[in-house]
Amino acid sequence: GQQVMQIPQYQHVQEGEDFTTYCNSSTTLSNIQWYKQRPGGHPVFLIQLVKSGEVKKQKRLTFQFGEAKKNSSLHITATQTTDVGTYFCAGPRLSFGAGTTVTVRA
Amino acid sequence: EAGVVQSPRYKIIEKKQPVAFWCNPISGHNTLYWYRQNLGQGPELLIRYENEEAVDDSQLPKDRFSAERLKGVDSTLKIQPAELGDSAVYLCASSRGGTGMNTEAFFGQGTRLTVV
Numbered sequence: 422g423q424q425v426m427q428i429p430q431y432q433h434v435q436e437g438e439d440f441t442t443y444c445n446s447s448t449t450l451s452n453i454q455w456y457k458q459r460p461g462g463h464p465v466f467l468i469q470l471v472k473s474g475e476v477k478k479q480k481r482l483t484f485q486f487g488e489a490k491k492n493s494s495l496h497i498t499a500t501q502t503t504d505v506g507t508y509f510c511a512g513p514r515l516s517f518g519a520g521t522t523v524t525v526r527a
Numbered sequence: 528e529a530g531v532v533q534s535p536r537y538k539i540i541e542k543k544q545p546v547a548f549w550c551n552p553i554s555g556h557n558t559l560y561w562y563r564q565n566l567g568q569g570p571e572l573l574i575r576y577e578n579e580e581a582v583d584d585s586q587l588p589k590d591r592f593s594a595e596r597l598k599g600v601d602s603t604l605k606i607q608p609a610e611l612g613d614s615a616v617y618l619c620a621s622s623r624g625g626t627g628m629n630t631e632a633f634f635g636q637g638t639r640l641t642v643v
Contacts, residue, residue, distance in 0.1 A: 463634040517569040
């Protein structure tokens with residue numbers, strides 16, 4: 422399947438700060454999905470991006486699909502302890518990246 | 528609406544023994560996925576079904592793994608014989624499906640397999 426690479430692998434964030442995680446592909450993606458997996462839980466769907474340059478917001482989360490549809494980003498503002506978990510992107514056919522694991526310092 | 532149901536939740540077996548996992552997807556979902564997730568890694572797709580047809584099984588280790596979805600509803604994933612390296616969480620997911628575009632996938636709680 423199409424490979425998606427995520428960076429960074431780990432993100433340690435001070436509560437209240439912002440951070441961004443990235444998802445990159447060597448090939449053009451028809452769409453990309455983002456999921457969140459809490460510790461001990463299963464992946465939960467967050468969003469799907471389809472259009473070139475698309476930006477979608479969910480409260481403090483902003484998702485962006487690159488103009489060339491080869492990369493995507495997730496930006497979280499004012500990080501809270503509830504944001505702890507691993508964020509995955511998934512390309513078509515639901516092939517997952519390795520994820521960015523987020524921990525929050527209170 | 529009931530979610531994706533998997534059983535068992537936990538399984539401990541000795542190496543070389545067989546093991547089977549069961550998944551019941553959300554009603555009406557045509558696409559069913561089986562994943563393996565090792566600790567600290569992303570889910571690795573093993574097989575994807577569109578109704579009863581396996582349309583992507585390129586990552587399924589076919590020497591020991593098999594799967595079926597005979598009536599296009601629930602599915603079983605089997606390992607025979609199990610090896611120590613098969614210890615992982617096996618996740619099942621379903622979506623409304625169709626070819627081409629993905630739709631939102633719903634995951635089950637997973638089966639945690641420990642091979643000793």
